[in-house]
Amino acid sequence: MATRGFTGRKTPDDHAARTPPGQALTTDFPVLSAGPTPKIALADWSFTLKVGPRPVAKWSWEEFSALPRTSYVRDIHCVTTWSKLDTAWEGVLVDDVLAAAGLAPPTGFTLAHGFDDYTTNVPTADLVGGKAMIATAYDGAPLAPDHGGPARLLVPHLYFWKSAKWLSGLQFTERDEAGFWELRGYHMYGDPWREQRYDDDA
């Protein structure tokens, strides 16, 4: 039923096809995170791949910076209803991280870990095949701490809470293990085009 007196602000037609249902476009870059912004010196930074509880590869910042780099321009969608078109990122594809470790995708699910103890779960198939990267630069500059720097996961085709900030590693898991927000009522998969915001969304 219509809300009395509401007409709304329509998304311009040329952008409507790129804006998922229930989202509004923004040109800002809002910041949403569950705790204080951690300060991570590059000398203290590392990135670890685990299979289950077992670490299988680890990079320092210097080593990670030597991996093949990829640039991306993608639309991003936050569950708090903002979407931002044509965001420009640079970083290392998850494919290239796996290749550097000499690994094929070891399991069907992945839990991303942050330096702030944040976690979020993503099916491994959504991280490979060029779909996701570990981003270290945004809009031509090193990724700012507020936006997850030094490095964040970038999975642009899922709601943005899946793109874990302050990334410290990826852990491959046998089961789809709920992360921080997924334990707190948010959807296990989070497809913005199907409006999978909360755990009872189809």
Next chain:
Amino acid sequence: MSLADAPRISGWRSATIVEAAPLTPRVKRIVLGLDPPLRFRAGQHVDLRLTAPDGYQARRSYSIASAPETPDRLELAIEKLDDGEVSPFLHEVAEVGDAIDLRGPIGGHFVWAVEDGGPLLLIGAGSGVAPLMSMVRHRAARGDQTPTALLLGARTAADAPYREELLALAAADPSLGILFLLSREAAHGPFDRAGRVDAASVRTATAGWPGPARHVFVCGSNAFVNTAAEAALSGGASPTSVRTERYGG
């Protein structure tokens, strides 16, 4: 309360505006009548959804300002964003008697109940006071004496939502301390200080405590939250005790 006990998120349901009045020049109080009631925890939010005649919909999240003890009357504090789509509608068009779609409660992180204990440090600005207000009202409704300090940033006393209610609560409860940080006005009394939330004001507000805050909740704009979280940390709070809610504009 464990995560498993958290109230389930409802599907979309209709609520009726039963009260609407300005709290400050920028923030409007809207009370939604709910039948059946909506069980929630202090600090959680709801999504509101507006539908245009052509089917276009807009939805936004708003923190609940009322206590969980009154689940049939949900109070929201709506800050008007001049270039916004939903908040100007709620300020200028919505009236008592209107029906609005609602879903919730949402969020299982920025929540506090008297069973969680303290000391409890609450820092907010603008409509960021809303979830903190729910916690303070919850504490009062339960007759709880958890040592609590509430720091609220505002330009002037008239820009601080719930100022009179908070001062009355603090006057009746020695375990509740309130400090208003006024950035563009001189102090009116001992509960005011000119300036902004910083480490010194956190230390002032928590001076009587035996130790650092066990739970810290910070809510407001991102810039405010960054500054206030830093102030809490330099005031002795541990990073894992600090929970933030940032309003993305």
